[in-house]
Amino acid sequence: MEVTKTLARYIVQSRREEVPADVRHEAARALLNWCGCAIGASRHETINNMLAAVLPFAGQPQAQILGRNERTDCLHAALVNGVSSHVFDFDDTHAKAIHPSAPVYPALLALSEWKGISGADLVHAFVVGVETECRVGLSVFPEHYAIGWHITGTAGVFGAAAAIGKLLGLNEQQMAWALGIAATQSSGLREMFGSMCKSLHPGRASQNGLMAAMLASQNFTSSEQGIEAKRGFGRVMSTKFDPSIITADWGKRWELSSNMYKPFACGLVVQGTIDGCIQLRNENGLTPEMIDSVDLKVSPIVFELTAKENPQTGLEGKFSVFHAAAVALHTGMAGEAQFSDESVLNTVTVALRKRVRIERDESIGRVQSLITIKLKDGRTLERHVIHALGTLERPMSDADLEAKFRGLADGILTKKQADEVIRLCWTVETLPDAGAIARAAAA
Amino acid sequence: MEVTKTLARYIVQSRREEVPADVRHEAARALLNWCGCAIGASRHETINNMLAAVLPFAGQPQAQILGRNERTDCLHAALVNGVSSHVFDFDDTHAKAIHPSAPVYPALLALSEWKGISGADLVHAFVVGVETECRVGLSVFPEHYAIGWHITGTAGVFGAAAAIGKLLGLNEQQMAWALGIAATQSSGLREMFGSMCKSLHPGRASQNGLMAAMLASQNFTSSEQGIEAKRGFGRVMSTKFDPSIITADWGKRWELSSNMYKPFACGLVVQGTIDGCIQLRNENGLTPEMIDSVDLKVSPIVFELTAKENPQTGLEGKFSVFHAAAVALHTGMAGEAQFSDESVLNTVTVALRKRVRIERDESIGRVQSLITIKLKDGRTLERHVIHALGTLERPMSDADLEAKFRGLADGILTKKQADEVIRLCWTVETLPDAGAIARAAAA
Secondary structure, three states, rough: OOHHHHHHHHHHHHHHHHHOOHHHHHHHHHHHHHHHHHHHHOOHHHHHHHHHHHHHHHHHOEOOOOOOOOEOOHHHHHHHHHHHHHHHHOOOOOOOOOHEEEEEEEHHHHHHHOOOOOOOHHHHHHHHHHHHHHHHHHHHHHHHHHHHOOOHOHHHHHHHHHHHHHOOOHHHHHHHHHHHHHHOOOOOOOOHHHOHHHHHHHHHHHHHHHHHHHHOOOOOOOOOOOOOOOOOOHHHHOOOOOOOHOOOOOOOHHHHHHHHOOOOOHHHHHHHHHHHHHHHHHOOOOOHHHHEEEOOOOOOOHHHHOOOOOOOOOHHHHHHHHHHHHHHHHHHOOHHHHHHHHHHHHHHHHHHHHEEEEEEOOOOOOOOOEEEEOOOOOOEEEEEOOOOEEEEOOOHHHHHHHHHHHHHOHHHHHHHHHHHHHHHHHOOOHHOOOOHHHHHHHO | HHHHEEEEEEHHOOOOHOOOHHHHHHHHHHHHHHHHHHHHOOHHHHHHHHHHHHHHHHOOOOOOOOOOOOOOOOHHHHHHHHHHHHHOOOOOOOOOOOOHHHHHHHHHHHHHHHHOOHHHHHHHHHHHHHHHHHHHHHHHHHHHHOOOOOOHHHHHHHHHHHHHHHOOOOOHHHHHHHHHHOOOOOOEEEHHOOOOOOHHHHHHHHHHHHHHHHHHHHHOOOOOOOOOOOHHHHHOOOOOOOOHHHOOEOOOEEEHHEEEOOOOOOOOHHHHHHHHHHHHHHHOOOHHHHHHEEEEEEEHHHHHHHEOOOOHHHHOOOOOOHHHHHHHHHHOOHHHHHHHHHHHHHHHHHHHHHHHHHHHOOOOOOOOEEEEEEEEEOOOOEEEEOOOEEEEEEEOOOOHHHHHHHHHHHEEEHHHHHHHHHHHOOOOHOOOOHHHHHHHHOO
């Protein structure tokens, strides 16, 4: 089965008209969410350090670094914007595996600025790129991830190559080469989680995928069986490889329809707790001094990942379900600002945090939570969150995504700029030049 | 065992004075050989196509593309020179595993041009880089290679990171990060052999290693157990991993002492045949019309890899022991020019090729050959090549390496330029600015 060549043919033959309207709207939602993440982390130490290292090598100012004033060549813009969009771990998540936008949109937006690509073509290329990376990822999932590969990097590079290859109008032969050049650059180890290198992975995937497609467009050759060969991606980098997943039902189901957006700026397993706490707070007008105790029944995985009782920094706060519950009840929010050092040390939040207890319950799902709040007036409030906000069963609304974007852009873009980026994202398919989005996101 | 941190400490603490003179001279030999390979392939389609793809993104003219007139930023120069040095498969080979120079020298020379590094420091950094990449490679060899990884790419990135990190003066913490950033970019599939992507691997390794060290110098963090962790390089990318190989006898044995240089521009298994044919030709003043028949007893692997009887292109000629023997007897040479399309179709060579026969002999080693030539005057000449020229037992002399360089540079550099590059390579340790070598190698 010639998977690489078949996939290349599907990508080349894909027509925009075949993509359903709801899938194209999902691309706009992903774009707004991705822009917010990239802008929000654009002043982070990770980005400052990276720019200090790579700016001496950057070329012509073809593309914007989002949220900043630097412009670089497309390859470096794809790298840096790819990194920034993953720094907060706040970017989108495909239902089963990968963070789809971070490897694909940075390359696409950079090329759009340089070549003047229409928003309609950008959206179509993004859909094709996501389809490619998710299918390649799913063909080796979960064994590939279990071995230690960071699938957002390893599969993401295929997405960027496919998306850029589509925009460049590669023929089938060239597209197979682009996928092969992507395959032979596929990398990213889970050992890097907890360091700046975790975010390097989608950045490199975006940059390397862009270069793969550029090389193929100039007839730089690779194997035409880069994915399925004995010594190709699937068999070298995984103990399980099912190539049929890559091509089955192409054009019938759309992986982008399984895309999720996190409402809260921390790990998945705490989202249900935060969601329920905010619901109870808002419905009952709770203030910290009204609350006697907070009892959470949670999945055992919460104990493994986020049971830090006494966090001292913002980053530690992300791994503390105690802080997450307290700050959600105190402020009604759980954006990046609620996981700052300052927020974690806020005396009101800290006092409330000490009244939060957790109990292991095997029957509670990993994104679920059963919350019981005892009030000082004797009342007891309870909320069982089965489908947390942001899951496929209860997706964030367009308005939720706008609010999330505003929270991330706050202090970096002006309100007027934020309005403009939001407007451009919602109308992306009408834009004659999608690069306008990147330019609007300059500091 | 904290292998990554220990290795980082060894690299940081290494002092030039500890490197024996013969090892430092080997670095000069490797430099001359590497320069020749990079210059020789600098006009190849692989390089033309790559430059067409990446030049639009290149930055300031910090570093020279060898054998051409383009100058680019260091990252792109490391990439392109790394690719060109492997295109002919004519670069050096470590006794057990890797092609050591192609991932390391391109990054080093680029940085030298940009920062004005002395030749003595360049040589020291190269020795440390080769030590690093060979030890990391040997820790997973041969299983890692057998799975399908192209070890020149996957281990080479560590060599470039270590060498550049040494030049940048990283501290131990930063060096461990540089090795981790290298680990998480390690890639390159053997499936790409036979396509332009094979040469992409050392180029990317050089470029990625350079960036790894630059990032680490700006405190871009990674895991400090990138090599040995459960989800680090060794265990994710190989079924066998022996970390003790990486640090054992550091500073006592030198991997560069096991470096080999190919005299002839084709695969290893044909080198013995060519060597013996040239010896017999030169000793006996043979011309094609004197020769009645040529019988070769060769290893079975020769049948597997290079038994093409009727090659029609230069590339096919590299996989034809018949052409190799004939062209060696006809011209007394087997450089890149003897594997051109023209040379493969030369009527005299073709006529002689048809009088070459091969016989499988299990007792003949893979780089050996037993040659029997019957002359029309009735004489029989025989030569059993046990240690082919270029093996560790019979290394190419400095003069041989000069001749090889001249053959590769011919038609690209003037004779005067070639003389100057040769002079600079032999005196590299006295140069105040090693970048002079790259500038002398401009077209």
